[in-house]
Amino acid sequence: MRWSGDGLVFEGVGARSEPIILDGDAKKGPSPMEALLLSVGGCMGVDIQAILEKGRVPLEALEVELEGQRASSPPQRFLTLRMDIRVKGPDEEQRAKVERAVQLSRDKYCSVFHSLQPDLKVTVAVHLE
Amino acid sequence: MRWSGDGLVFEGVGARSEPIILDGDAKKGPSPMEALLLSVGGCMGVDIQAILEKGRVPLEALEVELEGQRASSPPQRFLTLRMDIRVKGPDEEQRAKVERAVQLSRDKYCSVFHSLQPDLKVTVAVHLE
Numbered sequence: 255m256r257w258s259g260d261g262l263v264f265e266g267v268g269a270r271s272e273p274i275i276l277d278g279d280a281k282k283g284p285s286p287m288e289a290l291l292l293s294v295g296g297c298m299g300v301d302i303q304a305i306l307e308k309g310r311v312p313l314e315a316l317e318v319e320l321e322g323q324r325a326s327s328p329p330q331r332f333l334t335l336r337m338d339i340r341v342k343g344p345d346e347e348q349r350a351k352v353e354r355a356v357q358l359s360r361d362k363y364c365s366v367f368h369s370l371q372p373d374l375k376v377t378v379a380v381h382l383e
Numbered sequence: 384m385r386w387s388g389d390g391l392v393f394e395g396v397g398a399r400s401e402p403i404i405l406d407g408d409a410k411k412g413p414s415p416m417e418a419l420l421l422s423v424g425g426c427m428g429v430d431i432q433a434i435l436e437k438g439r440v441p442l443e444a445l446e447v448e449l450e451g452q453r454a455s456s457p458p459q460r461f462l463t464l465r466m467d468i469r470v471k472g473p474d475e476e477q478r479a480k481v482e483r484a485v486q487l488s489r490d491k492y493c494s495v496f497h498s499l500q501p502d503l504k505v506t507v508a509v510h511l512e
Contacts, residue, residue, distance in 0.1 A: 255424030257445035262429045266421035268413035274403040276421065278429035284397035286426035286495050289418060292395035292405065295384030297415035300391045300407035316386035329497035366415050368458035371498055 290332070291320040297366035298337065301359035302352075306344070311351050315342035315383070334375040342383045353380050419461070420449040426495035427466070430488035431481075435473070440480050444471035444512070463504040471512045482509050 255266040255276070262278025275283030284292055295318035306313050316339075323334040344352050356378060360367060384395040384405070391407025404412030413421055424447035435442050445468075452463040473481050485507060489496060 255421055255428055255447040255449070257428055257432060257442075259444075262432065264425045264428050266413065266424060268409050268417035268421075271406065271409050271413045271417065272404065272411055274405075274412055274418070274421065275401065276403075276425035277400065278425070278433075280397050280400050282401055283403055284395065284400045286422045286429060287498075288397035288400065289403070289422035289425060290495050290498060292384055292397075292403065293415045293418035293422060295395060296393045296405035296407070296418060299384055299386055299393050300415060303386060303391065304407075313386075315388075318384040320384070324494065328492050328494075330494045331497040332494075363457050365453065365457075365459045365461075366419050368460040369416075369419060369500055369503075371500060374498075 287322070287324070287332070291322055291335075293366045294335070294364070294370070295320050295337070297364045298339070298356070298359045301363045302339070302341075302355045305355035305358055306352065309351055309355070311348050311355075312343040313341070316340070331371065332374060335370075335377075337376070337378045338381060339378065340381045340383055344382060346382060349380070349382055352382065356380055416451070416453070416461070420451055420464075422495045423464070423493070423499070424449050424466070426493045427468070427485070427488045430492045431468070431470075431484045434484035434487055435481065438480055438484070440477050440484075441472040442470065445469070460500065461503060464499075464506075466505070466507045467510060468507065469510045469512055473511060475511060478509070478511055481511065485509055 277283045319338040322332040406412045448467040451461040
């Protein structure tokens with residue numbers, strides 16, 4: 255993570271990846287706290303996509319919307335996390351499979367989610383579209 | 384966070400920010416676990432930059448390198464976190480101020496850091512360059 259010299263804009267790379275921009279002012283890229291939410295969403299998304307593909311559940315679109323409530327005093331960490339998972343492709347008969355994929359990611363596989371504070375209050379809703 | 388339809392590539396946006404790309408294969412963007420590290424680095428970086436600016440400590444360059452060790456079995460969460468913070472600008476006489484800024488971010492301000500599992504083993508090294 256390297257400071258750009260411009261305001262609170264930082265550029266970061268993974269071990270062998272293209273860079274991303276994070277911005278403390280949340281304009282030129284997500285803020286670090288938004289990026290934390292996005293890393294949870296990406297992690298859950300990757301798991302869900304992989305599990306549905308393995309289970310031969312058709313997937314046209316997948317979106318994870320996340321919202322966190324923060325403590326009012328420093329360090330203002332996340333206290334709650336709400337996730338809305340929107341899936342297009344599976345029909346109502348396949349709802350159980352989609353919910354099972356979400357549950358597996360949340361309970362067993364999602365490395366990012368399990369790296370967070372265990373007292374975080376989490377609500378997840380699955381929407382078939 | 385929206386699936387691109389291409390492998391494990393997801394695009395995410397903050398509330399009013401430019402998008403970032405995360406990639407489960409860690410190529411077109413950082414993986415979600417790398418993005419988690421980058422959000423810690425961005426958060427600490429933003430704090431350190433702001434504290435040094437407030438303290439009128441000259442800053443030419445600031446880099447946060449992060450490495451995490453993961454559990455070997457699912458959910459393979461982070462167990463350790465090592466941070467190397469490289470700062471260019473301050474001289475040796477200002478080292479205490481830089482270390483104080485790092486300490487303040489870590490102990491008091493960094494919202495991302497304090498959203499992580501409290502049992503994470505963390506080591507931080509500050510390098511003046």
